[in-house]
Amino acid sequence: MAYTTIKKPSDYFNTKLWTGNGSTQSITGVGFQPDFTWVKGRSEPEHHTINDSVRGANKQLYSHLTYGESTDTDRLQSFDSDGFTLGTDVVVNKSSQTFASWNWLAANGTASNTDGSITSTVSANTTSGFSIVSYTGTGSNATVGHGLGSAPTMIIVKNINSTNDWNIGHSAIGWDKRLFFNTNAESSGASWNSTAPTSSVFSIGTAGATNTSSNTHVAYCFAEKKGFSKFGSYVGNNNADGNFVYLGFKPAFVIAKNSTQGGYSWELFDNKRNTTDGVGNVIQKRLFPDSSAAEGGTSSTDYIDFLSNGFKIRKAGDTNASGDTYIYMAFAEEPLVGDNPCTAR
Numbered sequence: 001m002a003y004t005t006i007k008k009p010s011d012y013f014n015t016k017l018w019t020g021n022g023s024t025q026s027i028t029g030v031g032f033q034p035d036f037t038w039v040k041g042r043s044e045p046e047h048h049t050i051n052d053s054v055r056g057a058n059k060q061l062y063s064h065l066t067y068g069e070s071t072d073t074d075r076l077q078s079f080d081s082d083g084f085t086l087g088t089d090v091v092v093n094k095s096s097q098t099f100a101s102w103n104w105l106a107a108n109g110t111a112s113n114t115d116g117s118i119t120s121t122v123s124a125n126t127t128s129g130f131s132i133v134s135y136t137g138t139g140s141n142a143t144v145g146h147g148l149g150s151a152p153t154m155i156i157v158k159n160i161n162s163t164n165d166w167n168i169g170h171s172a173i174g175w176d177k178r179l180f181f182n183t184n185a186e187s188s189g190a191s192w193n194s195t196a197p198t199s200s201v202f203s204i205g206t207a208g209a210t211n212t213s214s215n216t217h218v219a220y221c222f223a224e225k226k227g228f229s230k231f232g233s234y235v236g237n238n239n240a241d242g243n244f245v246y247l248g249f250k251p252a253f254v255i256a257k258n259s260t261q262g263g264y265s266w267e268l269f270d271n272k273r274n275t276t277d278g279v280g281n282v283i284q285k286r287l288f289p290d291s292s293a294a295e296g297g298t299s300s301t302d303y304i305d306f307l308s309n310g311f312k313i314r315k316a317g318d319t320n321a322s323g324d325t326y327i328y329m330a331f332a333e334e335p336l337v338g339d340n341p342c343t344a345r
Contacts, residue, residue, distance in 0.1 A: 005127060006228045009332040012105045012128035013228075015253060015272040016083065017042075022095035023088055030083040035106035035123050035132060036220065037076060037084055038063070039091075040287055042098040042273070042295040047091050051076045054110055054123050054132045055218060057084070061158055063181045063289045069160035098295075100273060100287070102253060106132050115145030115200040122147035129223035139213030141193050143201040151197045152221040153231040154329055156181070157210045159217050164209035167191045172233035172327045173259050175203075179327070181289055185262035197221075227335035231328070233259070234313075238322035240302075242313025249332035250308050255289065260324040266290050267319050269304055271333050281305045282314065309336050 006012060016030050035053040040046065048063040058073050074087030083103075086093045093099070106123035113122040118138060124131035124147030131147045137159070146152060153171040158164070166181035169192050173179070176194040179186050190205030197203070202221065204211040211217070224231055230247045236258075237243060252271045258264035266289040273285045273295070283304045285297040297303065302314040311330070313320045320326075 006225065006332075006335070009228050009249070009252065009334065012125065012130070013252065013331045014103050015270045016101045016103060017272055018099050018101075020090075020093040020095050020097045020099060022090075022093065024077070024086065025093065026080060026085045027083040027101070028080075030103050032103075032105045033079055033081050033108055034084060034103035035079065035108060036104040036130075037079070038102045039076070040100050041091070041094070042100055042287070044094070044097055045292045045294050046094075046097075047292055048289060049075060049091060052123075052132050052218065052220075053079055053106065053108070054121060054134050055160070059160075061160065061218075063166065064291055066163040066165055066182055068162055100270070100295075102270065104128075104130050106130055111147070113145035113147050115147075116143035116202075118142050118144050120145050124148055126150075127225075129225040129229060131221045133219040133221060135217055135219070137204075137211040137213055137215050137217055139206060139211060141203070141205055142211065143203050144219065145201050146197070146219070146221045148199070148221060148223045150199050150223045152202060153224045154222045155192075155197065155202055156220040157191070157204075157217055159209055159212055159215050161215040162208070162212060164212070167207065167209040169197075169202075170259075170327045171196070171231060172325075178207075179257060179259060181266065183262075184258075184264060184290070186259045222329065228332050230330050233325050233327050236313070236320040236322055236324045236326060238316045238320055240314055240316055242315070242320045244307075244312040245310050245328070247310040247330050247332070248336050249310075250334045250336070251306050251311055251330045252333035253331045254304065254306075254311055254328060255330075256319045256326045256328040258319070258321060258324050259327045260321075264318065264321065264324075267303070269306075271306055281307055306333075
């Protein structure tokens with residue numbers, strides 16, 4: 001695991017909320033110019049939209065759908081120095097509807113990368129361990145440079161020219177397997193050529209989702225950084241007194257997915273959508289990356305605790321089926337150690 005020099009995690013990842021106004025509006029307070037912005041309507045069912053600076057601010061993908069890339073100049077219009085600007089489209093800015101966004105900083109620019117057998121275009125932040133990679137598939141086994149300088153532990157890929165599934169690689173399930181944002185089941189396949197990423201490249205096999213000849217693919221690559229991000233797994237016990245997962249930081253964002261069996265959604269939690277409920281560490285609101293459903297949760301349902309050094313599952317079923325393995329990705333609100341240590345809430 002790589003050590004991070006990040007003293008303020010919100011300089012590299014931040015959740016931002018707003019209420020739509022039906023008119024163009026600038027969303028500020030992100031704390032940096034994002035390179036990757038994921039938007040979801042909370043109060044009503046609505047698409048998940050994923051935009052990044054490598055493909056262009058006006059071009060979106062949808063985590064819950066297999067659609068290829070589309071262009072819409074009335075959704076996310078630009079990435080700005082402290083956030084982004086929205087148009088009037090109801091998907092991101094319907095009047096009186098509440099929205100959430102999750103934002104990551106890459107490099108605020110791109111570079112050509114020739115480390116792999118395929119030349120890629122990369123925006124990489126080696127400090128935070130996040131890169132956006134664009135490449136053209138060959139249909140044959142290949143490698144792609146990711147620019148991180150350390151091996152990614154999670155990679156999310158979408159063929160933007162077709163309706164292929166999202167393919168997700170994660171070190172906790174092994175690189176001969178894959179998960180999908182838009183469907184529930186784990187499967188084996190040729191997505192990663194059964195080869196773990198290295199400090200310079202990730203491998204792709206002959207699967208169309210990651211390597212269709214002449215098609216453009218985008219990869220979001222995450223390398224674990226101590227005190228800022230963690231990607232791992234835990235086993236459910238189907239009990240409200242669920243397992244504690246040590247992260248080494250107070251989380252700002254957690255996504256978890258059952259990798260043992262289908263039928264369970266991805267679940268997304270963050271530290272910004274629970275602040276008015278008076279419930280302290282307990283997170284009672286969730287969204288689903290594989291569904292357009294509105295935000296779920298009530299004041300009588302505790303899903304997960306965000307603690308000073310990790311998270312604890314608080315609900316049977318869902319992210320806690322007995323004996324099932326769950327993979328997760330987590331980003332920090334505050335590190336546990338260093339110049340800016342966190343304290344329990």
